[in-house]
Amino acid sequence: MNTTQRTDQQRSAARRRRELLEAADRVVLRDGPQASMNAIAAEAGITKPILYRHFGDKGGLYAALAKRHTDALLNSLRAALDAPAERRERVESTLDTYLAAIEARPQVYRFLMHPSEGSQSDQGFDVGKHSVPLLRRMGEELAQVIEDRLDLGPGSQQLARVWGHGIVGMMHAAGDWWLGERPCSRAELVKSLADLLWGRLAAAGDRVGGPGF
Amino acid sequence: MNTTQRTDQQRSAARRRRELLEAADRVVLRDGPQASMNAIAAEAGITKPILYRHFGDKGGLYAALAKRHTDALLNSLRAALDAPAERRERVESTLDTYLAAIEARPQVYRFLMHPSEGSQSDQGFDVGKHSVPLLRRMGEELAQVIEDRLDLGPGSQQLARVWGHGIVGMMHAAGDWWLGERPCSRAELVKSLADLLWGRLAAAGDRVGGPGF
DNA sequence: CGTGCCTGTTACTTGCGGTAACTCGCAGTG
DNA sequence: CACTGCGAGTTACCGCAAGTAACAGGCACG
Numbered sequence: 001m002n003t004t005q006r007t008d009q010q011r012s013a014a015r016r017r018r019e020l021l022e023a024a025d026r027v028v029l030r031d032g033p034q035a036s037m038n039a040i041a042a043e044a045g046i047t048k049p050i051l052y053r054h055f056g057d058k059g060g061l062y063a064a065l066a067k068r069h070t071d072a073l074l075n076s077l078r079a080a081l082d083a084p085a086e087r088r089e090r091v092e093s094t095l096d097t098y099l100a101a102i103e104a105r106p107q108v109y110r111f112l113m114h115p116s117e118g119s120q121s122d123q124g125f126d127v128g129k130h131s132v133p134l135l136r137r138m139g140e141e142l143a144q145v146i147e148d149r150l151d152l153g154p155g156s157q158q159l160a161r162v163w164g165h166g167i168v169g170m171m172h173a174a175g176d177w178w179l180g181e182r183p184c185s186r187a188e189l190v191k192s193l194a195d196l197l198w199g200r201l202a203a204a205g206d207r208v209g210g211p212g213f
Numbered sequence: 214m215n216t217t218q219r220t221d222q223q224r225s226a227a228r229r230r231r232e233l234l235e236a237a238d239r240v241v242l243r244d245g246p247q248a249s250m251n252a253i254a255a256e257a258g259i260t261k262p263i264l265y266r267h268f269g270d271k272g273g274l275y276a277a278l279a280k281r282h283t284d285a286l287l288n289s290l291r292a293a294l295d296a297p298a299e300r301r302e303r304v305e306s307t308l309d310t311y312l313a314a315i316e317a318r319p320q321v322y323r324f325l326m327h328p329s330e331g332s333q334s335d336q337g338f339d340v341g342k343h344s345v346p347l348l349r350r351m352g353e354e355l356a357q358v359i360e361d362r363l364d365l366g367p368g369s370q371q372l373a374r375v376w377g378h379g380i381v382g383m384m385h386a387a388g389d390w391w392l393g394e395r396p397c398s399r400a401e402l403v404k405s406l407a408d409l410l411w412g413r414l415a416a417a418g419d420r421v422g423g424p425g426f
Numbered sequence: 427c428g429t430g431c432c433t434g435t436t437a438c439t440t441g442c443g444g445t446a447a448c449t450c451g452c453a454g455t456g
Numbered sequence: 457c458a459c460t461g462c463g464a465g466t467t468a469c470c471g472c473a474a475g476t477a478a479c480a481g482g483c484a485c486g
Contacts, residue, residue, distance in 0.1 A: 442472090456458090
């Protein structure tokens, strides 16, 4: 039998795969999300067909690459979310962790968020067939934390999921805008968003001259 | 002089442009965001180069098409935002307007939100060079309304912009997720999101067994 | 030795965005 | 009327990227 050889081969294949992913990483970091398969292959010192043998198609490579960064980011966020501190402090620290990450590597961020994928003929609207995008995973994760930690009364599960996705979307959109315009410091942004979540919108008074928003 | 003829030509050119846009609309509605220029030209009964004469490049056509729908949606939202009612009611009606729109025409929605654009060599991170994407426009619009109508104390302008983009992002992400999974009715989603904005996150009690999120 | 099997290559096909160069019809002018 | 410009439209092409045969060497196993 050839079990030892099998595992040997699998091991080497896995190592090769990691190398290829790292090369792809470098290229994406340099060229942005529209990096070509040729370019990635060249960076890895090989040619296209091997890439296709390892990842199937461009979507497969995207999925693998995205998974790496997504997992890493989610781990950071989980750490911030689980830190021993008061709720508000945790929220702020989680927001800050996310913003720091996208600030540190905008190219990677753009690759993850704007994958420019085009699925065909979505009968019935079948978003994201292969890799559940980062936003969804973050939303589900946050929903889980909310449901585990907060007492929301009846319908808590549904509410937690809505909030999870909603809060993540808020963070994402605000971060995207902030990254493009840099209208304020990261700390200010974090505080403003936390204030929003803390109900300052409902608490604010109307401006003179008519009923408020 | 030939001014009348000039305007005649301009008029006809504008009409042609509208026809082309409507054809493009049909194709996008049928094929999704990855509709090819050839397909659009065929649908319009002509060939590619005319499209390029009218819109410059694919991005130009995208921008023109997006502007139509974006303007239409923004008008609906403005109407909901300006209705004579209490703040909470307005917020809910605005959320519902948006969700009803994306529910009614998911293909258009996907086209607007996931344009799959790939700009090259973003030195310095230059998001969305031509058409400011829908999310940004909605964010700015909402920011303006917030700043006009609410009394937020010092730093109100900055705060309003952050909130505008944040709230829009919340709405977008929650809507995207909801459209894919349909976990609840539109009304329930609206209420949950409004509750989130109304500070129920901060007000919720901790669950038994440890400090809350 | 031959036989699989994995890794790698070259060379191709297909399809799309975008463009150059030509044709046709039609106003206006001598 | 012939001539000239001009705008709408076409065919035929280029470049480039995704994806795919089909072939070539290395290395274990019988």
